[in-house]
Every structure is written in C-alpha cells, then in structure tokens.
Amino acid sequence: MSTPPAWSHYLPRLGLYAGVAAVLLLVNVGLPRLLNAYLLQILVFAACNIILASSLNLVNGVAGQFSIGHAGFMAIGAYMSAWVSVAYGKTWLAPYADQPCGPLVVSAYLMGLMLLGGVAAAVGGLVVGLPSLRLRGDYLAIATLGFGEIIKVVLLNVEAVGGATGLKGVPQYSTLFLVFGAAVVTVAALRNIGNSIHGRALLAIREDETAAEALGIDSAHYKTSAFVIGAFFAGVAGCLYAHYTQFIHPRSFDFMKSIELVLIVVLGGGKLRNVAIAAAAVTFLPEGLRQVKDLLHLQTDPRMVIYAAILIAVMLLRRERVLQAVLPRRKEGASRG
Amino acid sequence: MxxxxxxxxxxxxxxxxxxxxxxxxxxxxxxxxxxxxxxxxxxxxxxxxxxxxxxxxxxxxxxxxxxxxxxxxxxxxxxxxxVGRTFQNIRLFKGITVLDNLRAAMHQDGDYDLLRAAARSRTWAATESRLEARAMELLAVFGLEARAGELAGGLPYGEQRRLEIVRALATGxxxxxxxxxxxxxxxxxxxxxxxxxxxxxxxxxxxxxxxxxxxxxxxxxxxxxxxxxxxxxxxxxxxxxxxxxxxxxxxxxxxxxx
Amino acid sequence: MLQQLVNAISLGAVYALIALGYTMVYGVLRLINFAHGEVFMVGAFVGLAALSVFHLPFAAAVLVAMLGAALLGMVIERGAYRPLRNAPRLAALITAIGVSLLLQNIGMLTVGAAPNPYPPAIEPTPIPWLKEHARLVVTEQQLVILAATAAILIGLSLIVSRTKIGKAMRAVSEDRQAAQLMGINTDRVISFTFCLGSAIAGAGGVFYGVYYGTADPLMGFMPGIKAFVAAVLGGIGSIPGAMLGALLMGLVETGVSSVTIPLSSTETLSGSTLRDAVAFTVLILVLLVRPAGLLGRPTREKV
The missing domain is CATH 3.40.50.300 (P-loop containing nucleotide triphosphate hydrolases)
Known part of the structure; x- marks a missing residue:
C-alpha cells in the first residue's frame, strides 16, 4: 500500500480554514457596526465561556475528574497577561499605534500573550493535577475549590497586580476575530483530542480507573495532562477576557465563576457541542435577567437565585440523561452511601 | 523449567x-x-x-x-x-462503545502526540484507521462485530464477559x-x-x-x-x-x- | 500567648458546632452537605429575629434558632437530597452547592447583602478579676458561649452513645444497607441526623452573631468551609475528630492572624489577610498526606 501524498490529506481542509477565517474577518469588521458596545461585550463573554466550559469539559466530562476551581486557571491567565501588558506591553506597542501595520502587530502580540497566559495557567494545572492523583470524587472537588480560593486570596494580596482594588488600565487588544477564532480553535482541538488515543484513555479512566490501569493506561499521566490542557485553554480565555474588559479583579474569578462553568458542563451533558450551546445560553440568560431586575426594581440581582434553582432542577429532573454523560457511575464497593 | x-x-x-x-x-x-x-x-x-x-x-x-x-x-x-487481565466482577468501560473499549485498550499502539491529535494530522488518520481495523478484526473473532457501535454496558451478560477478554487481548x-x-x-x-x-x-x-x-x-x-x-x-x-x-x-x- | 489560646478556643468552638453537622451527615449519607454553612447562616438570622424583633432572652433565642435550623435541614434533606439518594455522589454534591447558592441569594434578596448589626445579648465586658491578675481579656459572653457549646457537645455525645436513635445513627454510618436489613428505618435516621446537625449549626450561628456582632447572608460560606476543613482534618465521619479538628483550626487561624510578615522596608503582609488561604492550604495538605484525617479510618477499594 503506497502512502498518499501529504497534500491529499490536508488540502480539503484548507478550504474550510479559509472559509472560517473569512467569516471571522467579516464578523470582526461587520459586528461592531451593527451592535452596540454592550451587546458586543456579551458576545465576547459568551465566546470566553465557550472556551472555558469546553476546556472544563475535558477535565470533568471526559476525564471524570470533578473540578470546581476552573476559574482559578482563568485568573492566572488573565492576571499574567494583563500584568505584562500594563507593565511593558503598552510601551512596546506605542510606536505602532498609528501605523497601518498596527492592528497586525497588536494581534501578533496578543497571540503571544494568549500562549503565555495559557502556559502560566497550565503550570497551575500541573500543580492541581498532582493532588488529583491521590484524591477522588468529592474530596478532589473540595481540593480544587480550595485551590481556586487560594489563587483569589493570593491575588487580593499582591499589590503589584492591584491587590484588592483590581488591575486597571489593561489595553483593549482583544478583537472579535481573535476571540471567536480562539473559541473555534479550542472547540475543534478539544473535539479532536477527545477522538484520539488520548481522549479514549481519559474516558477509560473516567469509567473505571483500575481497569484502565490494567490495560496499560498510565492514569497519573493522563489525569494530570487533562488538568494541564484544561488549564491552558482557561488561561487563554482569561487573557482574552482581560484584554477586552480592560479591568480585572480577583472576585471576577471566584467560586461563583467556577460554579457557573460547572453548570454549563452539566447542562451540556458532556457533549462538546451541547456544552458550547449551553455556554452561550448561560451567558445570555443573566443579561436577560438583568432586565427583570430593573423591571421589578429589585435591590440585588436575582440571577444567582435563578442559577441556583436551575442547577438544582437540572440535577433533580434530568439527572439520568445528564449524569450518564458527565459523572462516573458509582462503583460497587467504592461507596456505601 | x-x-x-x-x-x-x-x-x-x-x-x-x-x-x-x-x-x-x-x-x-x-x-x-x-x-x-x-x-x-x-x-x-x-x-x-x-x-x-x-x-x-x-x-x-x-x-x-x-x-x-x-x-x-x-x-x-x-x-x-x-500482562492482560479480566476482572471477577466485570469492569468494562460501560458508558462508551464496544469499539472504544477496544481502542482504549490499544492506546499503546498509538504513535502520534497530542498536537497531531488536535490537528488531525496524517499520522493520526493512519493510526486511527489501523486501530479501528484491528479492533474490528478482534471483535469478529469473538462474534461481537455487530455490537461495535453499542455501549458496552448495554450488552447481555455473556457478551460482556467475552468483551472483557477481547479487551484484555487488545493490549497484545x-x-x-x-x-x-x-x-x-x-x-x-x-x-x-x-x-x-x-x-x-x-x-x-x-x-x-x-x-x-x-x-x-x-x-x-x-x-x-x-x-x-x-x-x-x-x-x-x-x-x-x-x-x-x-x-x-x-x-x-x-x-x-x- | 494565653490570650491567643482563649481566642482560638472561642473560634474553635463555633467551628466545632458547624463541623459536627458536616461529619454526622457525611457519616450517614457520604455526602458533603455544602448547604450546611447556609443552615448556620439561617440559624443566625432566626436568632437575630428572636433577639431583636421578639426580644426573647438569649437562651430562648438559641432554642428558637436551633428549631428553625433543624426544620430547614429537614426540608433540604427531603426536597433536594432524598430524590438523589441512589444517584452518583457527585450529583448530590452539585445539588448541595445549588442549595447553598439558593439560600445565600434568597438571603440577599430578602435581608440585603449589607451586614446586619447583631445584639450582643450578653454585654461583652471583660471579667475584672482575670484582667487584673492574669491580664486576660475574657468576657462573660465568651464564657457563656463556651459553656453553652460544651453543654451542646455533651448533649450530642449522650444522644449518639446512649439513645436508641443514636445507636441507629451509628449503625447507618457503619453500613446503611445492613442497617436497613436489620429493620432500622434509615430514612427516619437520616432525617433525624440532618435535624440534629442543623440544630447544632443553628446554635453556632447565634453564638457567632453575638460574638462578632454582625450577620449577613454570606456569613455561612467561609465558616462553613473552614468547619468542613476541620471535619476532614479530624477524620470525616468521626464526632470526636470534628471537635479536635475544629479546635486545631481555631488554633492555626488565630496563630496565622497574629503573624506579620515583612515583605520590604515599607510593606508588610499581615497574616490576617492570608487567614482564608491558610485554611485551604491545611485542607489540601491533609487530603494529600492523610485523607482519612487524624481520627478517621482509611478505606481501601476492593479490586
């Protein structure tokens, strides 16, 4: 059997890539003319949530490692990249501000930062992934919660990144092209990883870790890798988020954010496509609820009440369908309760 | 001896x-x-x-x-x-397909890395079609090829026992x-x-x-x-x-x- | 130093009251009742209403708060956890988080996010004799709270060790299915456990409010988490373990709060701002080094 030449494998895809890029460019140019800043911001948040939730899906849904500290990785990516931009980036890029090649330089710079933020978060993922080797189920969940809170407390105390007042003056380098492009690339890459040796090893670990080990699957390696990959994409999302809102605060990445992401993954039922849809829906929902708040003249935002109610309702009503996909089945002998 | x-x-x-x-x-x-x-x-x-x-x-x-x-x-x-093994109380990966049970067991045969997987490279495609062919071949030996696309947990008991043996064999x-x-x-x-x-x-x-x-x-x-x-x-x-x-x-x- | 110890024990006492509920519920259900901190919060508000709206005496307010919390605990168990009794454990955990968020936010909608002043009930004046002779600031309020905590802990121990329902609780903790086969009504036992744990947390809520002079809808989150850490530290499922763990948590936190780390000539890092991070670090270390806790039993998965 002769191997077909490389181009026959890649050529059909080039068309797709070009098409996606063209659509993204159109969006990048067109949407700001059609929508106001508020709506654009919601769209950007939705794209960030898609990246965050699909990366959390790799950890929670595919690998079955229940993590409720994912916002901590987003925080690392956001703070790392925002700090670089505030401290150095703005000065570096100042000379290009009025040149025609300016937007390209800024985009290239931001892509570098996305990588940097992602890698920094991935290091955090490694730190959290290691305990996951010894912890299971609810204990792991609590440990990841603890990790997220530690990140928050540390950031609140580091004056170099603004401490409790938050980090102001982050330049708005995120463009719709980059944000949506990152979302598309993330979802595609994670889907492909899911459909590979790597993804199937994670699924096997989720289903039965002992059996997976008996088949030669190094569960320690794969579980850690799931945390590292998940954290990387969360860091990328953090970088894009920081460079769009221009202001970040440790409380933007607290336990509530992590729970929001868990809610999305649970709603999505572990299927990547549904997770992406749920991510968009959960981003739009509270914005709609904000109107309710104004209508009823409420003092505080009712959206968290509604979030919580949805979370409980989903667990109680749809648990068979949702949980089959997201949560590992209880194993005989492992628990009596 | x-x-x-x-x-x-x-x-x-x-x-x-x-x-x-x-x-x-x-x-x-x-x-x-x-x-x-x-x-x-x-x-x-x-x-x-x-x-x-x-x-x-x-x-x-x-x-x-x-x-x-x-x-x-x-x-x-x-x-x-x-060394391959089966378990006294069947421990299949019940929530994934029969085919994926075998492909999970064949992961040592994979010769592509994470980036190639993410980008669906040529090596990825070649390896995947090879793994699938081998898995189907093994399933055929045990008369389970018709079940390839079903969830392992849904098979009748006797077939689950057999599948567990096939899965152990898939590791070579x-x-x-x-x-x-x-x-x-x-x-x-x-x-x-x-x-x-x-x-x-x-x-x-x-x-x-x-x-x-x-x-x-x-x-x-x-x-x-x-x-x-x-x-x-x-x-x-x-x-x-x-x-x-x-x-x-x-x-x-x-x-x-x- | 002695002063720190007094403060540590006072803090530890409140943690113990919350930690017991975690540990007992974990014992019978293998569930981390995430909403437990919110039961504590609701207990504090019921007590607040009893004290400042109905002008009840302190002891009566504590009783009312315990009743209210017990009722809430029972409702949560019936409504949210019982339907998930046979679902994966993580399903129940997610639901528990949902209940926790729901109670917090209902609290925010009804009483607002701002801290509400809490009547001291007993004036926090230092006892003169101790202040003069040992330079210790110990208030009558602290002593009453400690005495009440001790009474509750002793009462709980008696219930668990001497009564029929206590025996049933221990049986269910040991093996729920076997207990059921032995004719124990496990649903009733679980309900009772929730009531008991919630009542104790409710009392803790009132003590906390009286001690710190304030209550707000989010007040349950951090003490709840820390009490959980205490329960894990002591060995979750173990009642003496929860008490020991809570005391240790009180000591560690008080110790860290009193430390000031110099960062540079002008900047210092106060331990009190890092207090919350310390609790979590302790948690993660315990989980890694000795997941069964100080007084817990390790388990092994059967292969």
Whole structure:
C-alpha cells in the first residue's frame, strides 16, 4: 500500500480554514457596526465561556475528574497577561499605534500573550493535577475549590497586580476575530483530542480507573495532562477576557465563576457541542435577567437565585440523561452511601 | 523449567494488616501453558492476580515476567510489559462503545502526540484507521462485530464477559490473567468459552493463568492446576492428579477423608 | 500567648458546632452537605429575629434558632437530597452547592447583602478579676458561649452513645444497607441526623452573631468551609475528630492572624489577610498526606 501524498490529506481542509477565517474577518469588521458596545461585550463573554466550559469539559466530562476551581486557571491567565501588558506591553506597542501595520502587530502580540497566559495557567494545572492523583470524587472537588480560593486570596494580596482594588488600565487588544477564532480553535482541538488515543484513555479512566490501569493506561499521566490542557485553554480565555474588559479583579474569578462553568458542563451533558450551546445560553440568560431586575426594581440581582434553582432542577429532573454523560457511575464497593 | 518460564512467582507473600492473603506462594508458568488457580472463596486467588499486576505490594518474595523483575511496578507498567487481565466482577468501560473499549485498550499502539491529535494530522488518520481495523478484526473473532457501535454496558451478560477478554487481548499480552470468566454463564456458554480459551493459546501464542470455580471447565482446559487454601498452595499437578488429591477434597468438603 | 489560646478556643468552638453537622451527615449519607454553612447562616438570622424583633432572652433565642435550623435541614434533606439518594455522589454534591447558592441569594434578596448589626445579648465586658491578675481579656459572653457549646457537645455525645436513635445513627454510618436489613428505618435516621446537625449549626450561628456582632447572608460560606476543613482534618465521619479538628483550626487561624510578615522596608503582609488561604492550604495538605484525617479510618477499594 503506497502512502498518499501529504497534500491529499490536508488540502480539503484548507478550504474550510479559509472559509472560517473569512467569516471571522467579516464578523470582526461587520459586528461592531451593527451592535452596540454592550451587546458586543456579551458576545465576547459568551465566546470566553465557550472556551472555558469546553476546556472544563475535558477535565470533568471526559476525564471524570470533578473540578470546581476552573476559574482559578482563568485568573492566572488573565492576571499574567494583563500584568505584562500594563507593565511593558503598552510601551512596546506605542510606536505602532498609528501605523497601518498596527492592528497586525497588536494581534501578533496578543497571540503571544494568549500562549503565555495559557502556559502560566497550565503550570497551575500541573500543580492541581498532582493532588488529583491521590484524591477522588468529592474530596478532589473540595481540593480544587480550595485551590481556586487560594489563587483569589493570593491575588487580593499582591499589590503589584492591584491587590484588592483590581488591575486597571489593561489595553483593549482583544478583537472579535481573535476571540471567536480562539473559541473555534479550542472547540475543534478539544473535539479532536477527545477522538484520539488520548481522549479514549481519559474516558477509560473516567469509567473505571483500575481497569484502565490494567490495560496499560498510565492514569497519573493522563489525569494530570487533562488538568494541564484544561488549564491552558482557561488561561487563554482569561487573557482574552482581560484584554477586552480592560479591568480585572480577583472576585471576577471566584467560586461563583467556577460554579457557573460547572453548570454549563452539566447542562451540556458532556457533549462538546451541547456544552458550547449551553455556554452561550448561560451567558445570555443573566443579561436577560438583568432586565427583570430593573423591571421589578429589585435591590440585588436575582440571577444567582435563578442559577441556583436551575442547577438544582437540572440535577433533580434530568439527572439520568445528564449524569450518564458527565459523572462516573458509582462503583460497587467504592461507596456505601 | 525455571529457565524457560514466562511467569515466575518466588515465595510471594501478600499481607493486609494482620491477614496473610497469599502465603509463600511459588509458581512457574511456562510459555503457552494454561495453569488454573482453584480453591475455596477467600483462598487468595484474586489477590495473586492483583499482586502480579502490582495492585497490591508484596510483603516478601519476587515476581518475574520473562526473566524480568516486575514486583513493585505500577499496574500500567506491568500491563505494558505484556500482562492482560479480566476482572471477577466485570469492569468494562460501560458508558462508551464496544469499539472504544477496544481502542482504549490499544492506546499503546498509538504513535502520534497530542498536537497531531488536535490537528488531525496524517499520522493520526493512519493510526486511527489501523486501530479501528484491528479492533474490528478482534471483535469478529469473538462474534461481537455487530455490537461495535453499542455501549458496552448495554450488552447481555455473556457478551460482556467475552468483551472483557477481547479487551484484555487488545493490549497484545503474552500472559493473560482470567478471573472467573465463566461466572454466571450457562453450561452452553461455558462450553463455548472452553473452546475459545484453548484456541486463544494457539492463535495468539498466549500463556494463561485462570481462576475458575467451574470444575468442568478447569479440568477440561488446564495443563496444570494449583490449589490454594488460606493463601497457601495445598496441591499442584495435572487435572487428573488434583481430582484424586485428598488435601484438595478436604479443603473443598471441609472434613478429612479416610 | 494565653490570650491567643482563649481566642482560638472561642473560634474553635463555633467551628466545632458547624463541623459536627458536616461529619454526622457525611457519616450517614457520604455526602458533603455544602448547604450546611447556609443552615448556620439561617440559624443566625432566626436568632437575630428572636433577639431583636421578639426580644426573647438569649437562651430562648438559641432554642428558637436551633428549631428553625433543624426544620430547614429537614426540608433540604427531603426536597433536594432524598430524590438523589441512589444517584452518583457527585450529583448530590452539585445539588448541595445549588442549595447553598439558593439560600445565600434568597438571603440577599430578602435581608440585603449589607451586614446586619447583631445584639450582643450578653454585654461583652471583660471579667475584672482575670484582667487584673492574669491580664486576660475574657468576657462573660465568651464564657457563656463556651459553656453553652460544651453543654451542646455533651448533649450530642449522650444522644449518639446512649439513645436508641443514636445507636441507629451509628449503625447507618457503619453500613446503611445492613442497617436497613436489620429493620432500622434509615430514612427516619437520616432525617433525624440532618435535624440534629442543623440544630447544632443553628446554635453556632447565634453564638457567632453575638460574638462578632454582625450577620449577613454570606456569613455561612467561609465558616462553613473552614468547619468542613476541620471535619476532614479530624477524620470525616468521626464526632470526636470534628471537635479536635475544629479546635486545631481555631488554633492555626488565630496563630496565622497574629503573624506579620515583612515583605520590604515599607510593606508588610499581615497574616490576617492570608487567614482564608491558610485554611485551604491545611485542607489540601491533609487530603494529600492523610485523607482519612487524624481520627478517621482509611478505606481501601476492593479490586
């Protein structure tokens, strides 16, 4: 059997890539003319949530490692990249501000930062992934919660990144092209990883870790890798988020954010496509609820009440369908309760 | 014998707290031999499997696979060196498809990295089609090819038992540890399984260590039988020898035979 | 130093009251009742209403708060956890988090997010004799709270060790299915356990409010988490373990709060701002080094 030449494998895809890029460019140019800043911001948040939730899906849904500290990785990516931009980036890029090649330089710079933020978060993922080797189920969940809170407390105390007042003056380098492009690339890459040796090893670990080990699957390696990959994409999302809102605060990445992401993954039922849809829906929902708040003249935002109610309702009503996909089945002998 | 043995257990002892589950067990298994471990419930048979796989540490003694010391290695390392196993209580990956159960087991054959997987590179495509072909081939041998796309947890019981054997084979083992493969099967299924196990040895040049309570199966397929009681070997020999051994009869019936 | 110890014990006492509920519920259900901190919060508000709206005496307010919390605990168990009794454990955990968020936010909608002043009930004046002779600031309020905590802990121990329902609780903790086969009404026992644990947390809420002089809808989150850490530290499922763990948590936190780390000539890092991070670090270390906790029993998965 002769191997077909490389181009026959890649050529059909080039068309797709070009098409996606063209659509993204159109969006990048067109949407700001059609929508106001508020709506654009919601769209950007939705794209960030898609990246965050699909990366959390790799950890929670595919690998079955229940993590409720994912916002901590987003925080690392956001703070790392925002700090670089505030401290150095703005000065570096100042000379290009009025040149025609300016937007390209800024985009290239931001892509570098996305990588940097992602890698920094991935290091955090490694730190959290290691305990996951010894912890299971609810204990792991609590440990990841603890990790997220530690990140928050540390950031609140580091004056170099603004401490409790938050980090102001982050330049708005995120463009719709980059944000949506990152979302598309993330979802595609994670889907492909899911459909590979790597993804199937994670699924096997989720289903039965002992059996997976008996088949030669190094569960320690794969579980850690799931945390590292998940954290990387969360860091990328953090970088894009920081460079769009221009202001970040440790409380933007607290336990509530992590729970929001868990809610999305649970709603999505572990299927990547549904997770992406749920991510968009959960981003739009509270914005709609904000109107309710104004209508009823409420003092505080009712959206968290509604979030919580949805979370409980989903667990109680749809648990068979949702949980089959997201949560590992209880194993005989492992628990009596 | 020791020179050519594929698996050598030398004075293996496994303890759980004060309980000695396996007591000073020595056993050699030659290539392409089928040795059965029998004994009453709680005799330590499954513990022997877990000790070989590295699930439980040895308190003393040594384990060698093809001359290589494997005691103390993690289960996934032992598996990579060519040991496959099935479980007493079926442990399939119930929530994924039959095909994916096998492909998960074949992950050692993957020769692409994460980036190539994410980008669906040419190596990825080639490897994936090779794995799928091999998995389908294995399923066909066991008459499960029609089930490839179904969730493993949805198969009938007998097929789940068979699938677990196929999954262990998919790792390409030299030594296969079968833990009560006939449990819960009806006589016809057991009969079929017996033929299957013998044919595996030929087809894949396998060596098999078998735990089984069904004496008909054990006597029918084994080259040698080792009897354990309270973690100790109380008898070993050909099936005919074992059937006549007074110590074995005592262990099973609980009283001395005069 | 002695002063720190007094403060540590006072803090530890409140943690113990919350930690017991975690540990008992975990014992019978293997569930981390995430909403437990919110039961504590609701207890504090019921007590607040009893004290400042109905002007009840302190002891009566504590009783009312315990009743209210017990009722809430029972409702949560019936409504949210019982339907999930046979679902994966993580399903129940997610639901528990949902209940926790729901209670917090209902609190925010009804009483607002701002801290509400809490009547001291007993004036926090230092006892003169101790202040003069040992330079210790110990208030009558602290002593009453400690005495009440001790009474509750002793009462709980008696219930668990001497009564029929206590025996049933221990049986269910040991093996729920076996207990059921022995004719124990496990649903009733679980309900009772929730009531008991919630009542104790409710009392803790009132003590906390009286001690710190304030209550708000989010007040349950951090003490709840820390009490959980205490329960894990002591060995979750173990009642003496929860008490020991809570005391240790009180000591560690008080110790860390009193430390000031110099960062540079002008900047210092006060331990009190890092207090919350310390609790989590302790948690993660305990989980890694000795997941069964100080007084817990390790478990092994059967292969």
């Amino acid at each position: 020791a020179e050519s043995a594929l698996l050598e257990l030398a004075s293996c002892t496994v303890r759980f707290g004060g309980l000695t589950a396996v007591d000073d067990l020595t056993l050699d298994v030659a290539p392409q031999e089928l040795v059965s471990l029998i004994g009453p419930n709680g005799a330590g048979k499954t513990t022997v499997f877990n000790a070989i796989m590295g699930v439980y540490p040895l308190a003393s003694g040594g384990i060698r696979l093809a001359g290589r010391d494997i005691a103390g290695l993690a289960p996934h390392r032992v598996a990579k060196l060519g 083992p030299r030594l296969l540890l079968l833990d009560e493969p006939a449990a819960g099967m009806n006589p016809a299924e057991t009969q079929h399984l017996m033929g299957l196990i013998r044919s595996l040895i030929e087809r894949y040049s396998l060596t098999i260590l078998l735990i089984e309570h069904d004496m008909k199966l054990v006597m029918g397929v084994s080259d040698r039988v080792v009897v354990l009681n309270y973690g100790r070997e109380i008898a070993a020999g050909t099936p005919q020898e074992i059937a006549r051994d007074p110590a074995v009869i005592e262990a099973y019936l609980g009283e001395p035979v005069h």
